[in-house]
Amino acid sequence: MLRTSLHNLPRSWPFLLSTLLAVVLFAPTWLRLFELWLRFDQVLAHGLPTFLLYLGLLIVHPPRESKPEPYFRVQKSNWPILGSLFLITATLSWVVLELVNIDTLSYLMLPFGIATVTWVMLGFHAAIRLVPHLLVLSLSLPFWGDLIAPLVSLASLAVGKIVGWMGMTALIEGSSITLPYGRLLIADGCSGIRYFAISILLAATIALLNDYRWRGWLTAIALAGALGILSNWVRITGLVIIGYQSEMQSSLMQEHETYGWLIYAVFALPALYLAPVKRREPSTAQSIYRTNKTGWSSILIAVLVGPALLAFAQGSVDKQPAWIVVNEQFRTNSHGRPPLPINIPDILQSEQYHIPDHDIWLNLAQYQRDHSDKKLVPYIGNSVDSDLWQQMSAPKSQNGDIRLYRNVINQKQVAVAQRYKVSRFSTDSYRVAKLLQIPGTFLNDNRFALVTLQTSCHSLSCQSEMDRLSDVLANLRLETRAP
Numbered sequence: 452m453l454r455t456s457l458h459n460l461p462r463s464w465p466f467l468l469s470t471l472l473a474v475v476l477f478a479p480t481w482l483r484l485f486e487l488w489l490r491f492d493q494v495l496a497h498g499l500p501t502f503l504l505y506l507g508l509l510i511v512h513p514p515r516e517s518k519p520e521p522y523f524r525v526q527k528s529n530w531p532i533l534g535s536l537f538l539i540t541a542t543l544s545w546v547v548l549e550l551v552n553i554d555t556l557s558y559l560m561l562p563f564g565i566a567t568v569t570w571v572m573l574g575f576h577a578a579i580r581l582v583p584h585l586l587v588l589s590l591s592l593p594f595w596g597d598l599i600a601p602l603v604s605l606a607s608l609a610v611g612k613i614v615g616w617m618g619m620t621a622l623i624e625g626s627s628i629t630l631p632y633g634r635l636l637i638a639d640g641c642s643g644i645r646y647f648a649i650s651i652l653l654a655a656t657i658a659l660l661n662d663y664r665w666r667g668w669l670t671a672i673a674l675a676g677a678l679g680i681l682s683n684w685v686r687i688t689g690l691v692i693i694g695y696q697s698e699m700q701s702s703l704m705q706e707h708e709t710y711g712w713l714i715y716a717v718f719a720l721p722a723l724y725l726a727p728v729k730r731r732e733p734s735t736a737q738s739i740y741r742t743n744k745t746g747w748s749s750i751l752i753a754v755l756v757g758p759a760l761l762a763f764a765q766g767s768v769d770k771q772p773a774w775i776v777v778n779e780q781f782r783t784n785s786h787g788r789p790p791l792p793i794n795i796p797d798i799l800q801s802e803q804y805h806i807p808d809h810d811i812w813l814n815l816a817q818y819q820r821d822h823s824d825k826k827l828v829p830y831i832g833n834s835v836d837s838d839l840w841q842q843m844s845a846p847k848s849q850n851g852d853i854r855l856y857r858n859v860i861n862q863k864q865v866a867v868a869q870r871y872k873v874s875r876f877s878t879d880s881y882r883v884a885k886l887l888q889i890p891g892t893f894l895n896d897n898r899f900a901l902v903t904l905q906t907s908c909h910s911l912s913c914q915s916e917m918d919r920l921s922d923v924l925a926n927l928r929l930e931t932r933a934p
Contacts, residue, residue, distance in 0.1 A: 466573075484591075502588065545757065546761050550892055552825065558594075641683070657671060679715075775815075784812075787805055795901070796830070834903070840857065840858055841857050841859050864908035873899055
């Protein structure tokens with residue numbers, strides 16, 4: 452391994468240099484990403500090892516040359532102007548995303564930043580050859596949390612069908628499986644995101660080491676993803692069977708971490724053993740990749756329009772009046788309890804209102820950032836306790852998306868509507884609200900509010916209550932509170 456690394460070093464070090472330059476150029480985002488990696492939570496525990504794997508693959512398996520040595524030598528006469536424009540454009544886009552604190556898009560800019568730095572330093576074809584390595588690196592980014600909900604829904608559907616085919620006495624309601632001896636809930640921890648992510652990472656590594664083309668990559672990723680999902684289904688089904696047979700007394704019902712990894716190993720180890728191995732022919736070329744001296748000027752310009760501009764633009768923001776609810780029917784009620792408790796982040800200041808005649812509750816939670824390096828739209832996780840409240844399918848309301856929840860214990864139903872107000876804009880989508888940070892920041896309006904309306908259902912369909920909630924929502928306005 453050491454001999455191979457030393458032999459590959461002439462082709463590895465330029466890419467390591469371009470990676471280092473990109474890390475320095477986009478340092479604020481990289482630092483936040485490193486902080487996320489060091490938390491080692493379930494969706495990003497593989498983040499730091501993946502980054503180290505990327506560096507290791509650059510050393511032991513660097514991007515291969517497609518033509519003899521002169522192909523990758525960048526002369527002054529063919530200096531990559533287009534690459535410089537791409538780098539500066541990427542840097543300006545990153546500055547905008549940092550100013551409005553849209554972390555997800557900022558993280559996605561990091562592999563693209565390495566590619567553009569490689570372009571100006573080594574040439575376009577070298578950047579293209581680096582793409583497989585960047586695909587591996589991109590698996591360390593924090594987008595995995597967005598896959599948890601779809602994986603939970605998929606697992607609930609599959610395991611529910613399997614349990615039904617096995618003929619066990621069980622009541623299956625979405626992600627809840629009620630046995631004669633207790634209830635199992637397919638929650639976020641049962642999504643199998645760790646098995647899925649590791650399977651994808653292993654497949655990407657194998658595809659890179661075998662120098663697959665895009666079809667090979669797609670095949671490897673698809674098979675690995677299916678394997679990770681299937682192993683999780685088998686794991687959950689096994690727990691249901693164990694709970695049924697042991698009358699929920701087995702210790703695995705509480706501690707099943709090791710059990711899950713053993714099940715995954717049964718699927719993963721044979722797949723790794725059977726995975727094809729294609730050895731790369733050793734290269735006899737020397738000094739294949741050479742840095743472009745003129746490219747350093749592009750890096751300097753990118754620093755001036757990137758970190759320097761970001762540091763200059765960030766600072767304190769103007770204080771603005773808070774919002775109040777404009778609806779004569781609502782009365783302030785700080786002592787009552789709405790039918791469905793809503794989890795509100797501590798950073799938001801809440802006010803509670805009530806319409807006694809229709810038993811409609813409103814919670815206005817708002818926040819105003821006081822510094823530009825804070826998020827205009829703060830992180831808002833699952834506002835409803837999914838262990839106690841199950842989301843049901845509901846007919847489309849006349850005014851936006853109103854969700855219907857049912858209590859798994861007393862079967863009580865509650866209709867809930869949520870609206871996000873960002874600066875002068877309103878939406879019922881949290882993702883759209885994150886994007887609305889961009890115009891909100893440039894309008895210098897740093898206010899955010901989460902409005903939650905809810906009412907208990909007295910009919911099975913809950914249609915009349917949802918219609919009433921829609922009417923109230925249509926006439927609801929937020930106005931500036933007088934100083």
